Amino acid sequence: MKTLAYRLFVPLFLGYAALTIGQTPLTYIAPRTEYGLPDLQGNWEKRFATPVERPEELGEKRAYTKVEAVEFQRIQEVQRDAREANVAADRGPPPAGGDIEFRTDLNFLPDLPVEVALINGEYRTSLIIEPSNGRFPFRNERLDLRRRYFELMNTNFTGPEARPPGERCLHLGPPLPTMTNFDGTHIQIVQTKNYVMILSEEAIQTRIIRLNKSHPEFPITRWMGDSIGRWEGETLVIHTNNFRPEHTYSQIASSANFEVTERITAMSENELLYSYTIVDPDTYTAPIVAELPFQRMPPDHKLYESACHEGNRAVADILLGARRKERDAETPLPGLVESLREK
Numbered sequence: 435m436k437t438l439a440y441r442l443f444v445p446l447f448l449g450y451a452a453l454t455i456g457q458t459p460l461t462y463i464a465p466r467t468e469y470g471l472p473d474l475q476g477n478w479e480k481r482f483a484t485p486v487e488r489p490e491e492l493g494e495k496r497a498y499t500k501v502e503a504v505e506f507q508r509i510q511e512v513q514r515d516a517r518e519a520n521v522a523a524d525r526g527p528p529p530a531g532g533d534i535e536f537r538t539d540l541n542f543l544p545d546l547p548v549e550v551a552l553i554n555g556e557y558r559t560s561l562i563i564e565p566s567n568g569r570f571p572f573r574n575e576r577l578d579l580r581r582r583y584f585e586l587m588n589t590n591f592t593g594p595e596a597r598p599p600g601e602r603c604l605h606l607g608p609p610l611p612t613m614t615n616f617d618g619t620h621i622q623i624v625q626t627k628n629y630v631m632i633l634s635e636e637a638i639q640t641r642i643i644r645l646n647k648s649h650p651e652f653p654i655t656r657w658m659g660d661s662i663g664r665w666e667g668e669t670l671v672i673h674t675n676n677f678r679p680e681h682t683y684s685q686i687a688s689s690a691n692f693e694v695t696e697r698i699t700a701m702s703e704n705e706l707l708y709s710y711t712i713v714d715p716d717t718y719t720a721p722i723v724a725e726l727p728f729q730r731m732p733p734d735h736k737l738y739e740s741a742c743h744e745g746n747r748a749v750a751d752i753l754l755g756a757r758r759k760e761r762d763a764e765t766p767l768p769g770l771v772e773s774l775r776e777k
Contacts, residue, residue, distance in 0.1 A: 464700035482551035488560035488568025497556035510548035564723035591756030603742035689716035704730040
């Protein structure tokens with residue numbers, strides 16, 4: 435394993451509201467599994483609208499006041515209502531260069547979260563807490579590479595292999611589903627003596643974490659990387675590397691040297707503190723630390739299969755459209771041949 439030059443920590447979390455993590459001090463001792471390990475098992479969810487990266491205009495403002503948090507939630511509710519509104523049947527096409535939102539998908543996602551993540555009594559303005567501006571410290575050259583990567587990805591229609599992994603249902607969202615509030619909102623944790631399994635409902639992405647093991651000497655890159663874990667008291671520490679570089683994501687960019695260390699601690703019977711540290715010297719100038727609250731799902735809530743390719747015509751239709759454009763470019767417009775002949 436590479437030596438990682440960063441500081442890992444789990445601050446003391448005290449809270450009092452529904453989305454507060456740590457309603458009891460860190461002296462909370464989780465129940466034990468049959469193997470004597472802290473029991474993190476069950477179905478968990480993260481429900482908040484706090485973004486991963488802090489809005490630039492907020493600068494070093496790490497937390498909202500309570501009044502500002504209420505206003506944030508009001509704005510999120512307005513935006514949610516607009517997203518969930520029925521699509522007009524007689525709507526026209528979007529403007530040239532415009533984007534079409536997945537409105538039909540969103541109509542099947544009622545009650546999207548609108549709250550601010552409340553952690554340690556702070557209404558967080560972003561999940562990122564280090565650097566202190568709550569933003570990704572990109573290297574300038576990496577920003578340009580990232581821009582060109584997404585341009586290539588969105589304009590390459592030569593075949594399915596050139597399309598982005600999310601479009602092909604290979605891997606959706608960030609390198610690890612738990613890293614943002616966009617993907618992996620609902621997860622299941624299962625433990626044995628030597629393994630921890632984390633299943634994300636979105637796209638049924640499954641991680642198998644080997645405990646007290648080392649990364650392979652000759653690794654194979656894979657979606658969601660290679661994960662090994664260990665227990666530090668009440669905290670499960672997971673280190674993951676060997677990610678596939680092509681799954682760089684709009685919210686969390688990555689290179690072949692992207693590494694993540696996660697820390698998961700039960701703060702009470704129904705709350706988990708989840709934090710992660712990113713180290714990627716090819717992409718960022720400094721380590722990145724983020725914190726998220728997880729809540730236990732109600733007993734009557736279940737996880738369901740997310741069948742990404744069930745009736746999914748996206749890739750086929752995109753490639754068919756590209757072939758049609760190529761054919762149209764090769765075929766003279768109707769009447770053009772006749773008019774040339776007349777001349």
